[in-house]
Amino acid sequence: MRTLRPIRRTLAVALAAGALLTASACGSDDLSSDDSSGSGDKGTVRLASQNFDEAVLVTTMYQQVLENAGYTVPDPTFVDTRDVYMAKFPGDFDVVPEYVAGIGDYLNIDQNGEDAKPVTTNDTDESLQAMQPLLDKAGITLLDPSPAASQNAFFVTKDYSEQNGVTKLSDLQGKSITLAAPPDCKGRSDCEGGLTGVYGIDIAKILPLGYATPETYKSVLDGESQLGETGTLDGTLDDQGLVLLEDDKGIQPAQNLVPAVSSDFLKDNPDVADPLNSLMAALDNQTLGELIAQVTVDRAKPEDVAKDFLQSKGLID
Amino acid sequence: MSLFGDVVRYLLDGSHWHGDLGLLPLLGQQLLLSVTALVIALLVALPLASWLGHIGRGGFLAVSVSNIGRAVPTLALLAILVRAEWPGTAYLGPYGRAGVATLLALALFALPPLITQTYVALREVPAETKEAAVGLGMSGWQLFVRVELPLALPLVLSGVRLALVQVWATATIAALVAGPGLGNVITDGFSNQRYSEGVAGAVVVAVVALALEIAGALLARTLAPDPLRGETTERAVGVTA
Numbered sequence: 178m179r180t181l182r183p184i185r186r187t188l189a190v191a192l193a194a195g196a197l198l199t200a201s202a203c204g205s206d207d208l209s210s211d212d213s214s215g216s217g218d219k220g221t222v223r224l225a226s227q228n229f230d231e232a233v234l235v236t237t238m239y240q241q242v243l244e245n246a247g248y249t250v251p252d253p254t255f256v257d258t259r260d261v262y263m264a265k266f267p268g269d270f271d272v273v274p275e276y277v278a279g280i281g282d283y284l285n286i287d288q289n290g291e292d293a294k295p296v297t298t299n300d301t302d303e304s305l306q307a308m309q310p311l312l313d314k315a316g317i318t319l320l321d322p323s324p325a326a327s328q329n330a331f332f333v334t335k336d337y338s339e340q341n342g343v344t345k346l347s348d349l350q351g352k353s354i355t356l357a358a359p360p361d362c363k364g365r366s367d368c369e370g371g372l373t374g375v376y377g378i379d380i381a382k383i384l385p386l387g388y389a390t391p392e393t394y395k396s397v398l399d400g401e402s403q404l405g406e407t408g409t410l411d412g413t414l415d416d417q418g419l420v421l422l423e424d425d426k427g428i429q430p431a432q433n434l435v436p437a438v439s440s441d442f443l444k445d446n447p448d449v450a451d452p453l454n455s456l457m458a459a460l461d462n463q464t465l466g467e468l469i470a471q472v473t474v475d476r477a478k479p480e481d482v483a484k485d486f487l488q489s490k491g492l493i494d
Numbered sequence: 495m496s497l498f499g500d501v502v503r504y505l506l507d508g509s510h511w512h513g514d515l516g517l518l519p520l521l522g523q524q525l526l527l528s529v530t531a532l533v534i535a536l537l538v539a540l541p542l543a544s545w546l547g548h549i550g551r552g553g554f555l556a557v558s559v560s561n562i563g564r565a566v567p568t569l570a571l572l573a574i575l576v577r578a579e580w581p582g583t584a585y586l587g588p589y590g591r592a593g594v595a596t597l598l599a600l601a602l603f604a605l606p607p608l609i610t611q612t613y614v615a616l617r618e619v620p621a622e623t624k625e626a627a628v629g630l631g632m633s634g635w636q637l638f639v640r641v642e643l644p645l646a647l648p649l650v651l652s653g654v655r656l657a658l659v660q661v662w663a664t665a666t667i668a669a670l671v672a673g674p675g676l677g678n679v680i681t682d683g684f685s686n687q688r689y690s691e692g693v694a695g696a697v698v699v700a701v702v703a704l705a706l707e708i709a710g711a712l713l714a715r716t717l718a719p720d721p722l723r724g725e726t727t728e729r730a731v732g733v734t735a
Contacts, residue, residue: 360685385681
């Protein structure tokens, strides 16, 4: 037995190597025939995104339009924060549903250090231009941005809005406010920094309770805080007796939805662009806000909401 | 530019230690939070586990129940308490936002090591020693105070030390409900991509945990000198002489 073992092992290795060779040979055959015919399996697209309802819904739409275009799309990897998947993108992931300023600011800090000056602004085209060198360096290509923009936004209770005549952020100028927001709010130009610096609001205290979390809603509803942070696509506010304030001085950077694709992957698979660009064009704030509310409020499954919407728009069969 | 260098620089910068949200006041807040939670847990665990250990009954149940408690994530417990009608997010003096909920969650977290160690410590007192004490005419209370407690003390104190270090390190979760403590530095750093700050906060927590461990060991030595150390050698010498 013992003498046989090394021989067996060698055999096994040889067999495995042979199998690999055959497999890779088959693979290249398949690819070339696919490229010519343009039908069947075009290869695998690996998606990653963040795991809040909006991102999950949009990522599911990516998955469905790409599958419809003939790609194999394994279930996306959902993680808590952007830096988790960005550590492996490009590389382990090929396409990532992103936001213009979101990825721009991330790459800026990633490449230029913790104190880098923000490159993004309220203007989408301007931001995209400023980001280009960062994207080139990271090996990432952005497809067409959507008209839908998931920007940070601030809400108060309807009662507070009526009693104090507050409908836009500039109405809060000079007022002393407790703010319920994510822990990254302090100093940020799209959060505490902009509210104090641009709007002249006195932010007495920030409670780090998160972005559009039940804790943040509760804190504002309880009157512990007056202002809470959520997104422009939040479809749950009305039912809770909360109302968004208009960002009338434009402190929010352009957060249009945009597909971020590994540049190498895009070169090899140029066909991923069309379905994703069509998807981006079909989305706007109102449409997406309503779809997200179906998930967050009505607890519908993201797959079902995505499928109904994409079919109604003729984006999938 | 390395993370390690950034962390060291962060820690060496005096301005990060002082001020309203500096490391020192946050450290103080967390110490107060941890010690208070530990005291609450001690008030529950010590009498209960001592009594059970003394009568030698019900210990299995107490240890099992508190060990099941060990399996409940403190973070989940805190989340439930904060959303409940009571204690909710009520402020409590220096314990800040959701102070009651945080103290309660941490105290429950401290119970398992305290109950287990105390119960086991009392059960480990040799039966013949106890029989001898009873033979000398000691009452149950005298047996407990003069014999069982002194012999059990080193193990009980090691449980207290264990609980303190665990509670200290876990007390960082207070920051997740906008409460006090060094957790604020950690969440603030990581959520702002200022990793040096986040790691620096974690380093301070770890260093203080070690310091507490060592201080606890020294204190235990003073309170309950090991009867087998020092005296034993003398006695051994006596025997051979």
